[in-house]
Amino acid sequence: MKKLIATPMVLWLAACAPSAPEPAIPVAATTAAASADAADAAGTPAPATPVAAVVDDPSAVNQSIDDVLGDHVLYETVIRRLQQAVAARDAATVAALVDYPFTTVRDGQPLKVADADAFVRDYDRIVTPAIADAITKQKYSQLMVNYKGVMFGNGEAWVNGICRDNACKDVDVRVVALQPGT
Structure with missing residues (x-):
């Protein structure tokens, strides 16, 4: 039987492990990802992934x-x-x-x-x-x-x-x- 980890738990686990890779960003959040890439190019920190985009995973x-x-x-x-x-x-x-x-x-x-x-x-x-x-x-x-x-x-x-x-x-x-x- 396949076990699922709820999305909030994944986010919590990711926050607890700073060296862990960021969770995958759903398609709905790709606009935020594009602006984050532009911010990285300028040397500024990228904004956090919008929680709403991750929580809306069906x-x-x-x-x-x-x-x-x-x-x-x-x-x-x-x-x-x-x-x-x-x-x-x-x-x-x-x-x-x-x-x-x-x-x-x-x-x-x-x-x-x-x-x-x-x-x-x-x-x-x-x-x-x-x-x-x-x-x-x-x-x-x-x-x-x-x-x-x-x-x-x-x-x-x-x-x-x-x-x-x-x-x-x-x-x-x-x-x-x-x-x-x-």
């Missing part, structure tokens, strides 16, 4: 999805599409990602949604501003993964695999919950 979440739910590529594709569609207020794309029939609760009452057309009609009642914020502001690297699926925020949205055969070899990753957070 590998731990992907490993959790692989271990608990299955192929992380399927989940990551749906998660990123959901975030983009909600940010764009693209009701049809969000509706296409949902598992039907879909039930949620609004104003203390069950709201049953039979299909994508009904979802689009009730989009603003289903994807409230609080739910939209939870989805769009969620960092992929900070998603919570368990046997119930992948959770956004405080439970405002859940994505999970729907078994399409008895052996659950054919899985369709869908949005399975959109609800007020806890």
Whole structure:
């Protein structure tokens, strides 16, 4: 079994060993690296690697999805599409990602949604501003993964695999919950 060391632990270990090589910098931090090279050429110390760039590494979440739910590529594709569609207020794309029939609760009452057309009609009642914020502001690297699926925020949205055969070899990753957070 392969053991993972959490990114903050790697950073801590690197800080404790001054002669150790610096951790790899993700692609998102290459701009900072370029400015550091320019600073080195001028003889000034290079700025520290931005912690946010290192912390946003999706590998731990992907490993959790692989271990608990299955192929992380399927989940990551749906998660990123959901975030983009909600940010764009693209009701049809969000509706296409949902598992039907879909039930949620609004104003203390069950709201049953039979299909994508009904979802689009009730989009603003289903994807409230609080739910939209939870989805769009969620960092992929900070998603919570368990046997119930992948959770956004405080439970405002859940994505999970729907078994399409008895052996659950054919899985369709869908949005399975959109609800007020806890």
